[in-house]
Amino acid sequence: EIQLTQSPPLLSASVGDRVTITCRASQGIRAYLAWYQQKPGKAPNLLIYAASTLLSGVPSRFSGSGSGTQFALTISSLQPEDFATYYCQQLNTYPITFGQGTRLEIK
Amino acid sequence: EVQLVESGGGLVKPGGFLRLSCAASGFSFDSHNMNWVRQAPGKGLEWVSFIVSDSSYRYYADSVRGRFTISRDSDKNSLYLEMNSLRVEDTAVYYCAREGKYYHDSRAYYVMDYWGPGTLVTVSS
Numbered sequence: 001e002i003q004l005t006q007s008p009p010l011l012s013a014s015v016g017d018r019v020t021i022t023c024r025a026s027q028g029i030r031a032y033l034a035w036y037q038q039k040p041g042k043a044p045n046l047l048i049y050a051a052s053t054l055l056s057g058v059p060s061r062f063s064g065s066g067s068g069t070q071f072a073l074t075i076s077s078l079q080p081e082d083f084a085t086y087y088c089q090q091l092n093t094y095p096i097t098f099g100q101g102t103r104l105e106i107k
Numbered sequence: 108e109v110q111l112v113e114s115g116g117g118l119v120k121p122g123g124f125l126r127l128s129c130a131a132s133g134f135s136f137d138s139h140n141m142n143w144v145r146q147a148p149g150k151g152l153e154w155v156s157f158i159v160s161d162s163s164y165r166y167y168a169d170s171v172r173g174r175f176t177i178s179r180d181s182d183k184n185s186l187y188l189e190m191n192s193l194r195v196e197d198t199a200v201y202y203c204a205r206e207g208k209y210y211h212d213s214r215a216y217y218v219m220d221y222w223g224p225g226t227l228v229t230v231s232s
Contacts, residue, residue: 001169031211034218036152043202043222044152050211055220087152091217094166096142096154 002026002090006099012107017078021102023071023088032092035064035073038101039084047086048073078104109133109221111203116226123193123230129186129203129223136184137161140206142219143177143188145199145228155201156188171197193230200225 003026013019023033031051036044046055048064051071061076075082083106088099115127129141143155156177157166165177176189186203207220 031214032216034216036219038152043224044219045222046218046220049209049218050214050216053209053211053216089152089219094157095168096157098152098154101151 001095002029002093002097004088004090004097004099006086006088006102009100009102011102011104013078013104014107015078015080019075019078019104021073021086021088021104023066023073023099025069025071025090028068029090029092031067032090033064033066033071034089034091035062036087036089037082037084038087044087080106109205111205111221111223113201113203113223113226116201116228118229118231119193120232121193121195121230125190125193125228127188127190127201127203127226127228129188131184131186131203131205134205134221136179137181140217141177141179141186142204142206143186144202144204144219144222145197146202146225147196147199150199153199157206158186190228193228195230198228198230200227 204219
């Protein structure tokens with residue numbers, strides 16, 4: 001099973017800040033990585049697939065990077081609606097696995 | 108508009124049985140693989156099971172293999188999860204999620220692009 005380690009688990013930031021969440025895979029997964037945003041009481045929403053491709057309609061302040069075992073999600077200028085929990089997910093190999101999540105909170 | 112709506116959750120005793128359903132609409136259900144993903148209270152996401160569009164193969168997480176069965180009915184545009192021998196640790200919100208196919212640099216990527224709102228399963232005596 002491929003383990004995904006996200007860091008940090010908790011990130012405190014302010015509106016307008018630039019933040020980066022990292023996701024490290026226990027073995028190479030090429031670019032088969034997705035990022036999801038989840039707000040309390042709601043289902044996850046897909047933001048990015050293929051490590052760096054934004055889903056249509058996702059604001060351009062979100063970006064993804066990486067390949068192999070090291071990945072990152074960056075939000076260039078935080079907006080109030082971005083405070084949520086973010087998960088990375090690998091789809092290279094079954095079982096599909098998720099990172100443990102990064103909660104982004106308002107400082 | 109793509110819609111997925113889960114149902115069938117509730118309170119069940121350890122060792123009990125529950126059958127979850129997911130009604131799909133707004134897309135060609137027969138053309139998409141489907142997944143179940145769960146989230147224990149206050150915890151992260153855990154993939155549970157996958158079924159290919161024609162039901163020809165299925166995958167399960169180790170934590171549920173042998174106890175849970177995924178199935179689908181194309182006539183009813185519905186996905187199911189039969190859960191036997193339920194344990195306290197199966198308590199979670201269960202989501203059904205559609206697998207969408209996307210392309211990047213001429214390569215296909217399959218991701219969970221639409222999710223239902225979830226149904227809560229509570230296993231407790």
